[in-house]
Amino acid sequence: MSRSIARPVLAGLAASILTAPAVPINAADAAPRTAPTCATPLAPVQPVAALPWTQQRYDPARLAPLATGAGVTVAVVDSGVDRVHPQLAGQVLAGTDLLDPGGDGSRDCAGHGTGVASIIAAQPRPGVAFHGLAPGARILPVRVSEQQVVQGRESGRTVSAADFARAIRWAVDHDADVVNLSVVLYADDPTVHAAVAYAVERDVVLVAAAGNLHDSGDPRPFPAAYDGVLGVGAIGADGVRAGFSQTGPYVDLVAPGSEVLTAAPGQGHQRVEGTSYAAPFVAATAALLRQYRPELTAAQVARRIIATADPAPGPGHGYGAGVLNPYRAVTETGPGQPAGPRTVAALADDRADAAQLARDARRAAARHRALLVGAVVGTTAVAVVLLALVLPRGARRRWRPADPV
Numbered sequence: 001m002s003r004s005i006a007r008p009v010l011a012g013l014a015a016s017i018l019t020a021p022a023v024p025i026n027a028a029d030a031a032p033r034t035a036p037t038c039a040t041p042l043a044p045v046q047p048v049a050a051l052p053w054t055q056q057r058y059d060p061a062r063l064a065p066l067a068t069g070a071g072v073t074v075a076v077v078d079s080g081v082d083r084v085h086p087q088l089a090g091q092v093l094a095g096t097d098l099l100d101p102g103g104d105g106s107r108d109c110a111g112h113g114t115g116v117a118s119i120i121a122a123q124p125r126p127g128v129a130f131h132g133l134a135p136g137a138r139i140l141p142v143r144v145s146e147q148q149v150v151q152g153r154e155s156g157r158t159v160s161a162a163d164f165a166r167a168i169r170w171a172v173d174h175d176a177d178v179v180n181l182s183v184v185l186y187a188d189d190p191t192v193h194a195a196v197a198y199a200v201e202r203d204v205v206l207v208a209a210a211g212n213l214h215d216s217g218d219p220r221p222f223p224a225a226y227d228g229v230l231g232v233g234a235i236g237a238d239g240v241r242a243g244f245s246q247t248g249p250y251v252d253l254v255a256p257g258s259e260v261l262t263a264a265p266g267q268g269h270q271r272v273e274g275t276s277y278a279a280p281f282v283a284a285t286a287a288l289l290r291q292y293r294p295e296l297t298a299a300q301v302a303r304r305i306i307a308t309a310d311p312a313p314g315p316g317h318g319y320g321a322g323v324l325n326p327y328r329a330v331t332e333t334g335p336g337q338p339a340g341p342r343t344v345a346a347l348a349d350d351r352a353d354a355a356q357l358a359r360d361a362r363r364a365a366a367r368h369r370a371l372l373v374g375a376v377v378g379t380t381a382v383a384v385v386l387l388a389l390v391l392p393r394g395a396r397r398r399w400r401p402a403d404p405v
Contacts, residue, residue, distance in 0.1 A: 008164045008183040010079060010112045010147045010276060038109035038146070045268035051129040052261035053237040054119075058281070058326055060133055066330055069134030069287035074120055074178045075171035076280075077164075078113030080105050081141035082265040085114060087122035087131065088139070095141035096170055098163045105141030108265045110148045110156065113141060115262030115272055116182050119280040120287065122263055130261050130269060133284035133326060136291070140176055142167045144183065161185060165195035168223075172199045177290050180283040181208040181229075182276035185222040192223060200228035205290070205298045207232060207283040209275035211246040218246045225250040230286075230302050234258060234278040235323060239313050245275055247318035252302075253309045255281035255324040285326040292330050305329050 073093070083092035083106045095105025108114045117139045122132035144167050145158040159167070164183065171179050179199060185192060199206055206229040211221035224231030225248075234245040234257020241247075242258045257278030264270045282305060289301045296304070308328035312319030 007158050007160060008144060008185055010145055010183060042111055042265055044266055045264045045270050047128060047267060048269040049127055049129060054256045054260055058133055060131060062327060063288060067288040067292040068136030069291055070136030072177045072287040072290045073138045073140050073175055074180060074283055074287050075140040075142055075176035076113050076117045076180050077142045077144055077167045077171060078116055078182055079110040079145045080108035080113045080143040081117040081139055082108045082114045085263050086267055087118060087125055087263050091121045092139045092141060097143040098159050098167050099143050099157060103143060105143045109146040111264050114265050116180060116280045118263035119277060120284040133281060134287040137287040140171060140174060142171050161189040162191050165191040168195040169198055172202050172204050176204060178205040178283050178286045180280050181223055182279045184209055184211045186219045188222055193226060196223050196226045196228060203298045205286040205301050207279050209279045210251050212244040212274050214244055214246045218248050221246060230282055232275060232279045232282050233318060234275045239323060241318040247316060249317055251317055251320040252306055253320040253322055253324055281324055285329050288326060288330050308332050
């Protein structure tokens with residue numbers, strides 16, 4: 001795809017097809033698990049029982065007593081979400097399909113959106129260690145693409161920028177509390193910009209992938225670069241920025257995005273990489289916060305996530321404020337101000353400005369002094385007038401001050 005065309009690009013790289021031994025599946029459960037019909041069906045993959053590194057880093061069991069994302073709706077604007085995958089069954093709402101009108105968002109011909117959704121809300125299953133960071137959250141699928149990466153190049157249909165903007169608005173209008181945008185536009189489109197502003201005004205947390213074109217000069221990614229959007233870069237298991245992950249002031253923080261285990265359409269799992277898969281870790285954390293601290297605004301949720309990030313292992317704009325820490329985001333108290341090199345300008349800061357407070361104090365003091373001086377001058381003038389009137393009369397009547405005793 002030409003980078004000059006302003007169409008959304010799924011920010012995921014090639015997936016690794018897994019051939020690990022299958023987890024036993026009941027025959028009664030197997031029938032409804034086939035992937036939705038697609039022009040080019042995805043190759044079937046096997047379930048994986050092993051504990052993924054991301055789950056060792058972010059232990060959902062540690063968070064579960066505090067929050068699971070229950071009652072929170074996370075919109076996944078992506079390639080669709082397979083609602084019959086055993087770990088997503090019952091968690092996926094009826095969404096919409098802007099690529100093939102008439103659908104409900106459950107058709108996923110790329111596997112991308114299903115993987116993103118599983119990082120957020122996959123349910124625990126016997127014999128499978130992997131599950132989502134916010135397994136109580138509801139997923140609202142908005143299908144905008146069926147792209148796949150073939151030999152390093154995107155292939156497949158995707159909507160226009162105008163329809164991508166419509167997807168964001170649709171998610172907001174259908175009660176999304178958080179919107180995950182693992183999609184990148186390499187052009188600043190006014191309709192998308194306006195849709196982002198629409199979401200921000202309606203108190204929705206927006207999370208977007210920072211893009212995978214570091215080796216191509218880090219072209220500016222949208223919507224991650226817009227004010228009010230949390231831009232997310234990718235790290236590997238060693239905590240170091242993934243080589244493909246873009247760097248720039250639009251990166252607010254980083255999360256796992258290399259060799260990430262996700263659910264695949266059907267019944268299995270696959271390992272994937274890309275900033276696409278880092279973003280949903282942040283979106284899931286936002287869901288946990290929106291449940292645990294429902295009084296927080298979207299702006300405050302975003303600031304808290306940034307402020308509680310762990311220190312980055314390297315310098316520069318590639319890490320933003322640091323590495324996502326969901327447990328700290330949920331449990332730590334404080335104002336939650338940004339700790340990284342970039343503040344999110346559209347996220348209103350609820351702290352009073354110190355300089356403005358000082359100016360107000362100085363003006364108040366000046367007004368007080370002016371009133372005090374005015375009162376003294378006024379009192380003196382009145383006294384002088386009274387003396388000028390009274391003393392001559394006293395002299396005519398031979399008044400004298402009393403002699404001291």
